[in-house]
Amino acid sequence: MLSLYGKNxxxxxxxxxxxxxxxxxxxxxxxxxATEIITLSLRRETxxxxxxxxxxxxxxxxxVHVLPNTAGCFSVKEAIITARLARDLxxxxxxxxxxxxxxxxxxxxxxxxxxxxxxxxxxxCEVFPYTTDDxxxxxxxxxxxxKVLMPWCAPIGSAKGARDTDGLRSMRAHFPDxxxxxxxxxxxxxxxxxxxxxxxxxxxxxxxxxxxxxxxRMAEAFAQAINAGRLGFEAGMLEPRDVAIPSTPVxxxxxxx
Amino acid sequence: MNKILVKxxxxxxxxxxxxxxxxxxxxTIATPDNGFSSSASWYAGGMLAPYCESENTEQVIEDxxxxxxxxxxxxxxxxxxxxxxxxVAPARDNAELDRFSSRTxxxxxxxxxxxxxxxxxxxxxxxxxxxxxxxxxxxxxxALKAVKNRLKHEGICFIAPxxxxxxxxxxxxxxxxxxxxxxxxxxxxxxxxxxxxTSDINLSRPVRLLHPRxxxxxxxxxxxxxxxxxxxxxxxxxxxxTARSMMELLNAAYTLHPAFAEAEIxxxxxxxxxxYVDNLPRVKRIDNTISINGFYRHGYLLAPAMxxxxxxxxxx
Numbered sequence: 001m002l003s004l005y006g007k008n009x010x011x012x013x014x015x016x017x018x019x020x021x022x023x024x025x026x027x028x029x030x031x032x033x034a035t036e037i038i039t040l041s042l043r044r045e046t047x048x049x050x051x052x053x054x055x056x057x058x059x060x061x062x063x064v065h066v067l068p069n070t071a072g073c074f075s076v077k078e079a080i081i082t083a084r085l086a087r088d089l090x091x092x093x094x095x096x097x098x099x100x101x102x103x104x105x106x107x108x109x110x111x112x113x114x115x116x117x118x119x120x121x122x123x124x125c126e127v128f129p130y131t132t133d134d135x136x137x138x139x140x141x142x143x144x145x146x147k148v149l150m151p152w153c154a155p156i157g158s159a160k161g162a163r164d165t166d167g168l169r170s171m172r173a174h175f176p177d178x179x180x181x182x183x184x185x186x187x188x189x190x191x192x193x194x195x196x197x198x199x200x201x202x203x204x205x206x207x208x209x210x211x212x213x214x215x216x217r218m219a220e221a222f223a224q225a226i227n228a229g230r231l232g233f234e235a236g237m238l239e240p241r242d243v244a245i246p247s248t249p250v251x252x253x254x255x256x257x
Numbered sequence: 258m259n260k261i262l263v264k265x266x267x268x269x270x271x272x273x274x275x276x277x278x279x280x281x282x283x284x285t286i287a288t289p290d291n292g293f294s295s296s297a298s299w300y301a302g303g304m305l306a307p308y309c310e311s312e313n314t315e316q317v318i319e320d321x322x323x324x325x326x327x328x329x330x331x332x333x334x335x336x337x338x339x340x341x342x343x344x345v346a347p348a349r350d351n352a353e354l355d356r357f358s359s360r361t362x363x364x365x366x367x368x369x370x371x372x373x374x375x376x377x378x379x380x381x382x383x384x385x386x387x388x389x390x391x392x393x394x395x396x397x398x399x400a401l402k403a404v405k406n407r408l409k410h411e412g413i414c415f416i417a418p419x420x421x422x423x424x425x426x427x428x429x430x431x432x433x434x435x436x437x438x439x440x441x442x443x444x445x446x447x448x449x450x451x452x453x454x455t456s457d458i459n460l461s462r463p464v465r466l467l468h469p470r471x472x473x474x475x476x477x478x479x480x481x482x483x484x485x486x487x488x489x490x491x492x493x494x495x496x497x498x499t500a501r502s503m504m505e506l507l508n509a510a511y512t513l514h515p516a517f518a519e520a521e522i523x524x525x526x527x528x529x530x531x532x533y534v535d536n537l538p539r540v541k542r543i544d545n546t547i548s549i550n551g552f553y554r555h556g557y558l559l560a561p562a563m564x565x566x567x568x569x570x571x572x573x
Binding site for chain 2: 056
């Protein structure tokens with residue numbers, strides 16, 4: 001079973017909560033897919049206010065783990081302020097740390113990310129950093145106290161699926177004991193299955209589900225694909241070959257032609 | 258005959274009052290202290306766009322919205338502009354256009370030339386677009402004022418709030434976000450908008466600019482005014498516009514046409530859209546009070562249907 005900062009999680013699908021047609025449909029997506037962790041942006045949804053909103057109250061009633069995030073933060077300071085606010089509002093030490101380097105591509109600012117991760121872990125936060133598949137950045141995040149990493153597999157919302165499979169494979173190989181959750185870039189269930197087959201521990205999605213024609217069904221489709229990918233990885237898959245190999249022995253069989 | 262008090266002067270209250278008036282009911286309207294400006298509908302876009310809105314909503318919105326266009330045409334002849342809706346996307350977001358197209362009915366793909374014929378100001382700026390020919394729009398402020406004036410002209414009384422409500426047999430409560438503290442099922446979705454003025458650009462119809470994260474629209478109004486809207490933020494906070502929202506709205510305008518950079522910003526509006534968990538409005542009856550609320554972003558599109566429901570309930 002997947003364990004994240006000491007909490008056992010049976011679903012390997014994490015869902016974002018933005019852009020759904022309505023909170024009711026979001027709730028349906030969470031239930032249908034048996035998702036146990038949802039993430040929520042604080043910066044954007046508080047409109048400068050420090051008090052919670054009714055939407056946040058609705059989120060709490062879903063009875064799943066809330067992983068607040070710092071989406072939309074561009075500096076260490078902003079991210080830290082938002083993380084502290086999240087901790088108070090949701091009474092959790094979990095924080096999905098995003099420090100964005102580019103407003104347009106939403107690429108992680110990895111230097112600020114490492115700095116913010118260090119400050120927050122020192123304050124007792126359990127940090128889930130949104131990062132790239134760069135191995136040295138990953139090492140620095142682990143040195144800063146992160147016990148989970150969330151690499152992208154393609155830019156946020158791009159729906160492209162894994163852009164650099166070798167990079168992801170090598171990250172998995174370098175950090176065999178750290179839970180790795182693919183965050184961002186997944187478009188369809190087969191993309192999710194593909195990264196799970198590489199041995200990733202879980203997948204976080206938002207747009208691919210929220211913007212689907214039927215978000216609740218899509219969430220279910222992803223849950224199944226993620227399971228299939230995980231089972232495939234655990235069962236041990238064949239390596240591809242260049243030539244056909246018959247599945248039954250040929251030698252000794254009667255040959256009629 | 259039952260005496261009916263309608264509370265609220267937003268689109269929910271006024272459409273209900275108008276519907277009851279046309280059926281010959283005895284109505285009085287309680288107006289809020291700040292008049293029109295306290296309602297979210299004062300800051301609305303006024304798009305009657307049942308097809309575009311069905312991109313991420315339930316079918317019922319499309320069905321009720323198509324009926325709503327007829328209702329508005331009948332109530333306010335000449336105030337509804339039937340020029341359709343244009344949907345465009347910056348070149349790099351063309352995938353959004355395909356997605357939007359596949360999720361909606363009532364449109365056709367148009368070429369760069371057809372686009373230039375429809376909106377000469379946008380000639381050459383977008384390589385393709387979607388045209389929803391049967392959609393319409395109205396100026397919300399004109400519409401609200403016109404309904405109010407019509408009712409006044411017909412002798413309907415407008416009174417200050419909190420005057421003795423006991424003398425009425427039925428109360429229709431359409432006070433929108435004022436119900437937030439009393440209705441636990443309601444939440445607020447904050448919206449921010451701008452009114453800009455420029456004579457460098459002419460548009461005949463609302464233009465929606467698709468973006469994966471920040472879809473916005475621009476609605477032309479008279480006197481070279483353009484309404485740029487509207488943000489969607491899950492918050493009841495009623496404070497001034499944030500810098501980020503302002504930047505997003507201005508970016509949308511600028512992306513549509515760089516001449517917006519020279520436009521005057523004549524108004525900044527903030528409203529709280531009351532919404533229920535499924536983002537659909539509800540007409541609820543408790544004792545002698547009928548409440549109409551939860552229009553979310555579909556005030557003008559769904560108010561006629563809710564007005565009809567509320568009037569049926571009040572007169573049954």
